[in-house]
Amino acid sequence: MDKALEARLRATQLSSLPGVALRIVALAGESDPEPNDVLAAVALDPALTARVLRAANSALYNARGRVRSLNQALMLMGVKGVLNLALGFTFRHLLAGGAGHARYWRRSVLAAIAARETAQRVALSAVDESFIAALLQDIGIPALAAAAPEAYAREVGEPECHAERCAAERRAFGCDHAEVGAWLLTQWGFPDSLIDVVRLSHDPGDGPSGRRIGVRCVAVSGPIADICLEPDVEAATERAWALFDRWLGYDAEVLGAVLDALRGQLAEVAILFELDAFDAARLDGIATQARRLLAVRTAVEVARPDDDADVPG
Template identity: 40%
Template sequence: MRPELESQLSNCRNLPSPPGVALRIIELAQDPEVVMATAADAIGLDAALSARMLRIANSPLYASRRRVENLSQALTVLGLNATLTLALGFSLTRCGTGTHPVAQERVWRRSVIAALACRLLGQHAGLRKAEELMLAGLLQDIGVLALLEVLGDDYAQLVERADDNAALLAAERDLLGCDHAAVGGWLARQWNLPALLREAIMESETPVSDTTFNACVAVSGHVADIWIAGTDEARTEEAHRHAALQAATRLGLDYAAFLALIEDMLAALPEVCTMFDVPPAPPARIQALLDQARELLVVRNLREIQEAARARKEADEHEDRARRLAEEVRRDPLTGAYNRSQLEEVLEKEFDAATRHGWPLSIAFIDLDDFKQVNDRWGHLVGDEVLRNFAKSLMRHVRSSDIVARYGGEEFLVVLPGINEEAAAHVVRRILSEVAGAAMAHVNGQPLHITFSAGLATQGALEQFRHVDDLLRAADEALYGAKREGRNRVSVGVVSP
């Protein structure tokens, strides 16, 4: 604030000053030893103030189970802190000379609306300082009253010409190099108001510390501007949009919560304005705006639900594609069986688990008999068809927990966790019987049958292999044994000495 303006304020004889009862309340509020009886005595000296305290105790803000009939009951309902804070607010609304009634009425109307908004914003933010918030909201524009007294008609015309609070602030800063919030903070110091209130008034237009308390005060002014905009539809909608943005930015209030706040304002404002003898702006336009905003919120929520559903669907599709791609990497592209790389990873895990827990693990090396003749006689396309159909048949005849992998060429490996040697041999022989009886391809309308040879090895209670490679080697040697013995059979391998 410029020194010359501060000098004008200091030397102004008509500067707003608290009435005697307000000065006494300020004094009591700063006394940690004050008792309710002392507060009641001070308030009781002012009949109008007593009536207002009685009215607020019976208001929806302090819903009591029974009607409050006297000042003593009212103060008991409100409590000491609320009593002093609210009484101070009521007292200070009567300060000033009243020489510029149009401008002053505008200031107090905005202040009263902001007081209620500040209280409700504090509730949404979880602050337990309802009365302090209400008083801070009420006093945030007190600097305008001081400037009206110091600068007179010129400033009064500036207030009356300003379309909104933002325009008033811009004009003040251009003319004075500061705004009414800075002047209000200065005035609060002169009145010896508590630091919490002084800082909130000072930062009501340009928050610096951005505490939740100060943010509530700052946002409350923007909420009040919705009512101050009057019947101008464009200005009301812009004030509504700006207040919602400020509430979201400074207090994290989402749009649904903001609309709920406006509804609470509409319900409580008539009573609060009556308490402070201030006529509120007609609510019709605001109610219409609220109805429209709720319709837009429904549309927005529906759109968000649709977008969320679409996003979930896309995420599911992406996850499914990723899963398929990962599965494709693990599978042999021709047969659909696991590839050798995946086989080695799974087999090593199964071998370690079987060795550690002592349960059996059987594997079967399978090699298609005379497969080279199929390729030489009928071609590789027929050979590929045989491999595909054989792999499908193999996977169809084992459990879902078993593993079928293409080891290379026409060789396959079947991993049978938890199956001992005897049971594994029975399974593989049954598969051999099923495969031999089914056509793996058709050539010139004739079925093409094949057989296979299998070598079986088991990690079990009687036979313990030191390493998974030893288990594979035993199954491989058993396979060659089956080949030597004439093919189309299952041979069992043993642990090498």
């Protein structure tokens, strides 16, 4: 990232965080934050407290209205879980009202849930980190748009798919929003582990040692979210499955289960993160189409001969 772009980024509102957010970020960066410190930080903001409690009682955690205090929420979600939700709600408030931010935030929230659901099936140790990394993986989009609004609108605009957006950003700015997002998280004092995941969110490669599968859960989360958002469901499903197979190596049935879980949470997620409501009928159609495509993939996988099998010649 060149110095001129960095200077523009430093001049935007996103380059600094409000006090409560800074405290929560600092706690998120600690290896073992004290529960009482987390509760005290969240309790400083009554609106944030209310949102955390609502989340604790939502379909995300299946508490069914039994959580009535931050202490109970902490017991249910764990320290990292509470911190991650608090960060998510804080960033939603920070981005509220920005031009074009609604579409970006919609994808980010869907990706965070997709990463969490994927990690719960393939990497339980990475659930908390996957959620917040996926939520913040595209924070560089509004940052770039704020730093160079005319150039971003002219050179990048609103491409049909995420890969096209990244390519257009690289042509226009010499970097994409994953690199910008990692730079922002560094300025805000996020832990290196989270910064690495955001930086590698488009191309995880082998990933950092010890966190490889968590990085890959985030890498597939955006394409999974795109199945719900892009007009061409078949193309989006094919892209998501190709990456899911490439980076995680699980069969299509696992991706189908992630999609089912995501769809089941969307109504409450939309309320929690202040998203426009999802069209239930359209989602049913998307789910049916995606499931049908993944069933074909599963059948192909089952029919494929093992590498070691004797294939008639």
